[in-house]
Amino acid sequence: MAMRNAYVDQFPSEARLISAAFWSSFLALAIGGSLGLVQALHRTDYLRFIDSVDYYTVLTAHGVLLAITFTIFFLVGIFTWAVTTSLDRGLEDLRFSWAWYAMMVVGTVLVGVSILGGVVDSIDMQADVLFTFYAPLQAHPAFYVGLVLFVVGTWLAGADWFRTWWAWRGENPDERIPLPTFMTLTTTLFWYLCTLGVALSILVLLLPWSMGIVDSVNPLLSRTLFWYFGHAVVYFWLMPAYMMWYIMLPKLSGGKLFSDPLARVVFVLFLLLSTPTGIHHQYLDPGIAEGYKFIAMTNTMFLLLPSLLTAFTVVASMEHGARQRGGTGYLGWLKALPWRDPVFTGMALAGLMFAAAGFSGMINAGMNINYLVHNTWWIVGHFHLTVGTAVALTFMAAAYWFVPQVTGKQLWNRSLALGQVLLWFVGMTFMSNAMHRSGLFGMPRRTAEPQYQGFNFEPAAGTVGEINAQVALGAALLTIALALFLLNMVMTTIGGESDAIPDNTYAGTLSGPEDAPVVLDNLKLWTAIATVLVVFAYTLPLASIIDAGGLFGPGIEGFQLTIGIDPAIVLESVREVMP
Amino acid sequence: MNIHTYEKVWLAAAMVLIVGFIATITYGAVGPGIAMIDDEAGSIDPAEINDDERFAEPGVEHVGGNEYEVTVVAQAWSYSPAEIEVPANSEVTFYVTSRDVTHSFSVVGTNVNTMVIPGQVSEMTVQFDEPGEYGILCNEYCGEYHHTMEGKLNVVPEDEFDLTELSVEAPDEVDAGNETTITANVSNGMQEDLETTATLEIGEQQSERDVTVAGDSTEQVEFTVDTADLGEGDHDWTVTVDDYEESGTLSVVADDGNASADGGDGDA
Numbered sequence: 001m002a003m004r005n006a007y008v009d010q011f012p013s014e015a016r017l018i019s020a021a022f023w024s025s026f027l028a029l030a031i032g033g034s035l036g037l038v039q040a041l042h043r044t045d046y047l048r049f050i051d052s053v054d055y056y057t058v059l060t061a062h063g064v065l066l067a068i069t070f071t072i073f074f075l076v077g078i079f080t081w082a083v084t085t086s087l088d089r090g091l092e093d094l095r096f097s098w099a100w101y102a103m104m105v106v107g108t109v110l111v112g113v114s115i116l117g118g119v120v121d122s123i124d125m126q127a128d129v130l131f132t133f134y135a136p137l138q139a140h141p142a143f144y145v146g147l148v149l150f151v152v153g154t155w156l157a158g159a160d161w162f163r164t165w166w167a168w169r170g171e172n173p174d175e176r177i178p179l180p181t182f183m184t185l186t187t188t189l190f191w192y193l194c195t196l197g198v199a200l201s202i203l204v205l206l207l208p209w210s211m212g213i214v215d216s217v218n219p220l221l222s223r224t225l226f227w228y229f230g231h232a233v234v235y236f237w238l239m240p241a242y243m244m245w246y247i248m249l250p251k252l253s254g255g256k257l258f259s260d261p262l263a264r265v266v267f268v269l270f271l272l273l274s275t276p277t278g279i280h281h282q283y284l285d286p287g288i289a290e291g292y293k294f295i296a297m298t299n300t301m302f303l304l305l306p307s308l309l310t311a312f313t314v315v316a317s318m319e320h321g322a323r324q325r326g327g328t329g330y331l332g333w334l335k336a337l338p339w340r341d342p343v344f345t346g347m348a349l350a351g352l353m354f355a356a357a358g359f360s361g362m363i364n365a366g367m368n369i370n371y372l373v374h375n376t377w378w379i380v381g382h383f384h385l386t387v388g389t390a391v392a393l394t395f396m397a398a399a400y401w402f403v404p405q406v407t408g409k410q411l412w413n414r415s416l417a418l419g420q421v422l423l424w425f426v427g428m429t430f431m432s433n434a435m436h437r438s439g440l441f442g443m444p445r446r447t448a449e450p451q452y453q454g455f456n457f458e459p460a461a462g463t464v465g466e467i468n469a470q471v472a473l474g475a476a477l478l479t480i481a482l483a484l485f486l487l488n489m490v491m492t493t494i495g496g497e498s499d500a501i502p503d504n505t506y507a508g509t510l511s512g513p514e515d516a517p518v519v520l521d522n523l524k525l526w527t528a529i530a531t532v533l534v535v536f537a538y539t540l541p542l543a544s545i546i547d548a549g550g551l552f553g554p555g556i557e558g559f560q561l562t563i564g565i566d567p568a569i570v571l572e573s574v575r576e577v578m579p
Numbered sequence: 580m581n582i583h584t585y586e587k588v589w590l591a592a593a594m595v596l597i598v599g600f601i602a603t604i605t606y607g608a609v610g611p612g613i614a615m616i617d618d619e620a621g622s623i624d625p626a627e628i629n630d631d632e633r634f635a636e637p638g639v640e641h642v643g644g645n646e647y648e649v650t651v652v653a654q655a656w657s658y659s660p661a662e663i664e665v666p667a668n669s670e671v672t673f674y675v676t677s678r679d680v681t682h683s684f685s686v687v688g689t690n691v692n693t694m695v696i697p698g699q700v701s702e703m704t705v706q707f708d709e710p711g712e713y714g715i716l717c718n719e720y721c722g723e724y725h726h727t728m729e730g731k732l733n734v735v736p737e738d739e740f741d742l743t744e745l746s747v748e749a750p751d752e753v754d755a756g757n758e759t760t761i762t763a764n765v766s767n768g769m770q771e772d773l774e775t776t777a778t779l780e781i782g783e784q785q786s787e788r789d790v791t792v793a794g795d796s797t798e799q800v801e802f803t804v805d806t807a808d809l810g811e812g813d814h815d816w817t818v819t820v821d822d823y824e825e826s827g828t829l830s831v832v833a834d835d836g837n838a839s840a841d842g843g844d845g846d847a
Contacts (some may be wrong), residue, residue: 034695043584052726053723053724056720056723056725059720128722128723130720133678134681134719134720136680136681136697137680137681137720137721137722138678143829218698219680219681219696219697219698219699220696220698220699223681223696258583258586259581259582259583259586260580261581261582262582262586282694283615283616283617284616284618284683284692284693284694285616285692285694285696285699286617286618286620286623286693286696286700286701286702287618287696287698287699288617288618289617289618290608290614290615290617293615293617297601297604298601301597301601302597304593304596304597304600305593305594305597308589308590308593308596309586309590309593312585312589313586314588315598316583316586323708362600364609365600366600366603366604367604367615368604368607368608368613368615368690369604369607371613371690371691371692371694372689372690374692374718375683375685375692375694375718375719376718384624441687441688442685442687442688442689442716444685444716444717444718445718446718446719446720446725447718447725448725449726449727450726450728451714452714452729454729454730454731455687455712455713455714455729455731456712456714457687457688458688462734487716500772511581511583515580515581516580517580544618548618548621548622549622549698549699552697554622554623554624554625554626554698556625556697557723559655559679559680
């Protein structure tokens with residue numbers, strides 16, 4: 001047998017753990033993604049086979065399964081790969097590693113079952129509270145417990161990576177932190193910092209309140225603590241995609257990473273700025289002074305910097321690779337890139353869509369321009385470009401390389417994989433573009449039936465019907481792409497072992513860590529500064545919210561507006577708003 | 580640290596872009612004066628909304644000149660009031676709060692958009708230059724009939740706008756031969772005096788009274804009705820003040836001593 005040097009050959013035990021994490025992620029993607037099609041067809045009124053009141057249960061499941069479960073299960077796999085590969089050592093104790101994985105699974109199951117209770121009568125639970133679970137909408141305690149278990153699972157995963165790095169550090173005291181490990185550790189650090197907010201919100205406010213231990217909640221406080229976590233979480237999903245663009249794309253292009261030092265600068269900037277920006281999701285919230293919103297906006301705008309730097313480095317690295325492959329000319333080098341490789345093409349298209357997402361994000365970030373688009377379908381269009389493409393498409397493309405690495409089995413069908421990433425790109429172009437446009441004339445997000453009695457939407461260009469058609473078409477294409485991806489993954493996994501798996505490597509660098517100032521590796525320093533920035537951005541707003549409304553709010557009890565509502569009251573409400 | 584020249588240029592351009600963004604938004608705040616929803620309007624206990632000075636009777640109030648205040652209570656799944664009317668060329672400050680969960684108050688296709696969080700009061704001031712009709716919707720999920728939560732905002736031409744209210748007190752029945760009174764209460768929500776005419780039509784008769792209602796107050800206009808002129812039977816009446824009218828029926832019955840208890844002398 002030829003000497004194969006895939007990840008599964010180097011770290012067979014870790015490969016099994018990563019496989020398990022990937023499959024948990026794919027399962028969430030399968031369920032959550034299919035629910036997305038149900039929603040798209042329902043909202044646009046092409047096909048309504050669920051009751052509109054159940055739409056919100058479906059939407060909750062779609063959001064939680066895709067934004068939390070799919071992304072985070074996949075990234076714990078990638079980060080485990082990154083740490084072990086770049087430090088060239090296994091995890092310290094696989095029992096510990098399986099424990100955090102199991103904790104994440106149990107958390108997901110609890111959350112999933114409590115959401116499912118919204119449509120299955122025999123489960124006496126409900127969690128129709130959407131991904132954001134804004135109090136005083138109240139879910140079953142199992143929903144909150146599940147979220148806590150899941151997050152604690154990720155904390156332990158982070159501890160596992162740190163432990164591995166500390167062990168390596170002991171043996172290699174004078175070496176620079178390898179770039180993939182550096183990326184993992186900085187990301188983990190801001191994850192610890194930001195999840196503290198949501199953990200406090202759940203453990204101190206929401207869980208005791210859902211169990212009836214305290215009988216009131218301060219909605220603005222729990223909401224602010226959610227967004228303290230809620231923006232950084234998007235960078236938690238995004239950083240593994242960035243890692244792929246930094247350390248895989250240059251290699252796939254046939255070259256090297258342009259600059260290791262700037263990659264470190266970028267990740268340090270994300271550590272510093274990911275969390276003290278959350279209030280930009282609350283630009284339109286009462287009870288928060290304008291000054292705090294301005295601080296959040298300034299931090300957000302400066303977060304453009306690492307993304308703009310990434311755009312430069314990634315494109316420069318791709319150009320370097322293309323020129324190594326014989327590409328010439330100002331733009332002619334683009335033709336020399338390996339466009340037939342689904343891993344490369346998927347990641348490159350994901351990066352391109354992220355650039356578009358950057359532009360709509362700049363609109364969202366502008367606090368007074370945000371009035372026009374806040375909570376409209378524009379926002380949904382925006383994050384289907386970010387988490388729905390920059391992250392999801394990069395992860396799917398990465399899976400075409402990673403799954404063979406961790407299973408030792410060759411990708412079942414490479415052409416199908418190429419078609420799949422293209423189809424995702426095309427489907428998302430239709431869907432996201434139409435969503436963005438509809439937001440500009442005020443069509444709301446999170447609505448089962450955006451058809452109103454008293455008024456019609458008035459698009460400046462095009463029609464509502466045409467926009468709905470594009471969304472439904474895009475969603476259908478995305479669902480087909482999703483099915484093709486899963487088919488390829490299943491067929492690859494049930495296939496036989498192959499000797500033709502490429503070696504487990506990542507990109508070298510043109511300008512290496514020796515060019516990077518040593519201070520960049522001082523994680524304690526950056527964590528301290530990140531903490532100071534968070535204290536600066538959040539102490540005063542939180543203090544004033546608690547001062548005005550109290551820790552537990554002014555007698556605000558829970559609402560489960562899916563049960564116990566008298567239908568007569570519903571009709572009354574409906575009648576009242578009719579002209 | 581070794582940074583490529585092109586990358587330095589890119590870095591500088593990125594910084595210019597970022598600072599430029601912050602500058603334009605700052606200009607939007609201090610130049611055109613686009614203020615953010617903030618904490619100025621304070622907090623409120625949702626259980627006390629019905630006793631709150633501002634929110635007990637939500638609706639439109641005239642502050643003076645072209646300034647108005649509109650208070651709105653959002654609840655699952657409606658706004659109170661469901662329909663709002665304000666004049667063009669006005670400056671309207673909205674105060675919105677929620678009785679139950681988080682909602683939004685969003686005027687479709689405009690930048691009038693705020694979250695409505697229980698415990699908090701959202702305040703925003705809007706200029707309405709032109710007449711127009713707008714939908715209002717809730718864009719934050721608020722329970723299973725969230726998608727039915729809507730309202731209406733009508734900006735009417737200035738000369739078609741008033742805050743006049745008319746309510747009429749009239750007996751249903753009166754004994755033939757007695758006099759009775761129909762009272763029109765004309766209230767004026769504007770700060771300026773309202774000079775108008777109240778008209779009563781009953782049977783073949785019509786009477787008019789000029790009335791001046793001071794700003795933010797109510798006047799009573801009494802019409803004396805002599806049943807002798809009307810005769811026995813049912814008589815439809817209508818009271819009209821500007822575009823407002825209220826109608827009813829007055830029964831004049833024979834005084835046979837068996838009249839209903841409230842027939843009496845016709846006092847309302």
